[in-house]
Amino acid sequence: MLTMLVVDDELYALKGITRGIDWSDLPIGAILEAESVAEARRHIERQAVDLLISDIEMPEANGLELLRYIREASPQTLTVFLTGHARFEYAQEALHMGCFDYVLKPIDHDVLKGIVARAIEEVLRRREQADFEKKLEDYRRQWVSQLPILVDRFWRELLEGRIGLSAERLDREFAQLDIPLTAEKGRLLPVLLSVEQWDVELDSRDESIMEYALRKAAAETILGERPGTVVQDPGEYSLGLLYLGESDAPDRQALLERCRQFVQACHAYFHCRVSCYLGDSVRLGELPAAVERLLRLERSNVTVSQTVIDAAVEGGESPGGQPVALPSFLEWGILLDNGRQDELVRAIEAATDQFAREAAGRETLELFRYGLLHLLYQAAFRAGVSVYEALDPPDLADTQAVRSPQALKAWAVRSVRKCAEALQDKTRDSSAIVAKVQSFIQDNLQKELNRDDIARSVFRNPAYVSRLFRKETGLSLTDYIAQSRIERAKRLLAETNDKISHIAEDLGYVHFSYFAKLFKKMTGLTPQEYRKKHQIMR
Structure with missing residues (x-):
């Protein structure tokens, strides 16, 4: 619940707001009153105030001076000013200092309540953003100080085939890294964690930090109390490994439910879409092949997002994926050359929506991506522009674009708009040069x-x-x-x-x-x- 402070030197105006308006349907837990700036400051010093409604013109210190104090002492507080005089300089200074709204007296109580409701929405939005930023900062510190580098490196090197599978070597590594397995009897159950899409803009550093946070959450949610680890594989996916003894038989349905909880948590708390692929328990020497089976499932799954797939049920087969006819990239190239990018974007959206309806396979999405890339390279070449002036290297190398028709649509529309803008800029520059040449010749x-x-x-x-x-x-x-x-x-x-x-x-x-x-x-x-x-x- 929120705390609101109302400040007015006119008692009837003050009571009219605090008691004359029904605030019960808004999440306001406490309403404080003050008849002067000094009294308002004492309230703010004693407790956190989320929303301030204040008159500007008061004897001694005025509302603008109170706002200056709030900016230093309680910057999270939103301010709504009331005044009986339409003085532009007051409004200008108040808005410049960051007040939420500025209203002339007398104000209709329903109007004021509507403004307060909007201010409360902004307070709650800022709280949510602050919580997310705090989580991000916490995970950043953990990522720097607590990443289990040696364990992570061991499993990565084993999956890459850079560690020999001799029992003596493995047992020595397990003992040094405190991994509760033995070469002879140890078994592992792999869980592939695939991040399909981030719903917030993150730079590469913060994305790495959030991926670390996902691995920590996977360890807590999927592994739970069972021994195991979650590592970052060189193939840019995360892999959960449950450590099993010779006779361990984990409850598979319980594991699937844990995976579903993890998928839901990722969407709710980490602003991303994730799918899990649960493998079979295998011996150490069988782990690379088991992971490859999960990767084949992940590559072929372009129709279902935020899901949990049981490799034991799927049997390693592709869940869907049919061949679908591709559009005419030659005709699309003509649209781009002629500056008809909106028409081209509509055609891209229609094609990718068709892929989704007809359950197009991974190969179809990859062919579409390569076809569009060829179109963009050719259009840039014809315009005398380097494709690297039009698109960033991550756009050109974004292999994650073929995870789903929706991801492919987002990538294709973004790339076409960037390229079209670069070509238009080039055309404007070229026209300016020609105009200067013509002027020079005429002179x-x-x-x-x-x-x-x-x-x-x-x-x-x-x-x-x-x-x-x-x-x-x-x-x-x-x-x-x-x-x-x-x-x-x-x-x-x-x-x-x-x-x-x-x-x-x-x-x-x-x-x-x-x-x-x-x-x-x-x-x-x-x-x-x-x-x-x-x-x-x-």
């Missing part, structure tokens, strides 16, 4: 222009500028210069009485005969004929 038509001078004016490579200009305008630099000079000549012939030879010289044509020949080729008239025709028309 220097009277000079002898060459490709190197033009490229130097925009600080680009000459060959690149030449290719870009032709791509954007359909003309070579030479043709554009000639066309621009003739257009300038046409205007001068029609609007001035300058000698034609002078016009030709001013436009950089040293030989009049060449100018006259080019002019007729491009207009169908000689310069004299063009002037006569257009000056008469004027």
Whole structure:
């Protein structure tokens, strides 16, 4: 329950809020009253206050001074200000200092109650976020100080085949690491833990910390009081190992129920979606093969999320997964090239939704991912952009995208939008460069222009500028210069009485005969004929 403090130097206004409004349907456990800032400060010093409703204009210290104090002494407190004067500077300063809302008197009691209800929602949201951040910090400290590095390394090296399976060697390792197994009689029951999706944004470091937290939770929930460990495998999955004696026969139904509890806890408390794959008990030498069977189950499960799969029931077979027709990536590439990314996104969503409806197999999802990656590489190449300018390496190498049609949809839409944005930026940059080139040419038509001078004016490579200009305008630099000079000549012939030879010289044509020949080729008239025709028309 929350604590609310109401501050007003007018007694009737104070009582009207604390007693005149029915607060019983809101999670408020205590309502405190204060007739001055000094009295309010004493309340805050004695106990935590979640929500403050305060008048601004009061004798001696005012509400803004109280807010300054709260920012230092009780920053978690949300403040709602009431005032009888619509002074903008008060509102501006109050909002700048972080008050939740600012309301003019007289205020309708239902309106005030609605504001308080919204403030309470914000208080509860902040509490939840603070709790999550505290958990994350606690797990961060545990990850740094308590990670059982040696045990983890032993099992990883055994799964990779880097530890010999001689009884003498294994028994020595077990004794050193305090693992209650023997090479001759020891058995293990593996449980594969697969994180399918995080529901919150985490950087790589915090993701590692949260994965450590998941392993700790798995050890507590799945292993319980049984001896065992949960390790991080090099294949980027977590593996629970129950240590069993020769005659141990764990209750499999109880283990499955523990796995279900773990899956639910991961979603509720760790903001992620996890599935568990329960294997059979095996001897030490059989462990790598048993883990590989679980991995095959995990790879083939693209239809069911947040589930528990019993390998003994599945028998190592793929749970679903049918071949489904793939879309035309060639047509999709045309959409991307033409800037129709919204249409492309709708097509991606429709295709991946179809995969989900038709229970598409892992291979279909992988083929789709590779096809879309090829599309993005080709689109970037055609636009003269490195694909690494459009997409981050984690986007290109995200093998987790094929865990499910939903994960594939999220990855594909994100990648297409990033790529489309990069291509649009490239187009805008290219258009700006071409515009600068055109402006430079127009300003220097009277000079002898060459490709190197033009490229130097925009600080680009000459060959690149030449290719870009032709791509954007359909003309070579030479043709554009000639066309621009003739257009300038046409205007001068029609609007001035300058000698034609002078016009030709001013436009950089040293030989009049060449100018006259080019002019007729491009207009169908000689310069004299063009002037006569257009000056008469004027």
